[in-house]
């Protein structure tokens with residue numbers, strides 16, 4: 579189900595309710611962990627649907643991926659060319675640099691996508707599941723970071739947040755309204 583969207587010139591930021599593993603985009607963002615070890619949530623779904631080729635490539639990435647950073651792998655069987663694994667912060671109350679790390683996880687994801695000439699990117703709501711980042715605080719950071727990037731970048735045409743449940747969609751929709 580599609581939700582509201584935001585535009586800057588030819589660039590678009592949309593919200594969609596759904597499962598990111600079924601979404602057609604050139605690159606798909608993952609909410610991974612620093613060991614790139616797989617897990618539950620969106621990470622579990624991406625590895626399950628994408629198949630073992632994604633984990634094989636994750637294992638070859640020495641040192642994993644520090645919090646706030648991102649790495650690219652194949653998308654295996656997913657309808658995308660790349661998966662961009664970003665590691666968001668675990669929520670520790672807000673005084674441990676969480677906001678900066680969350681923004682940086684998105685910025686690095688966007689940077690890797692742009693560097694590969696990706697035009698359409700789907701993103702999950704990083705850190706707001708198992709990692710416990712409060713949705714109301716995460717949504718403006720997620721959307722604001724993508725909007726800032728789209729204002730300057732000329733490679734990405736459309737970034738779509740694929741949100742898994744109605745509550746996440748409602749909070750993101752409100753934050754998107756505040757952005758516009």
Ligand code: AR6
Pocket residue numbers: 596597598599609610611615616617618619620621622623666702703704705706707708709710711740741742743746
């Ligand atoms: N499509 C889109 N969004 C999804 C999907 C899906 N198929 N499945 C879940 N979500 P989480 P985190 C939403 O927990 O908080 C993993 O074990 C979910 O509703 O996946 O960054 C990793 O291995 C929520 O809104 O990621 C890490 O160890 C959002 O995705 C850890 O969890 C993020 O929730 C990362 O935790």
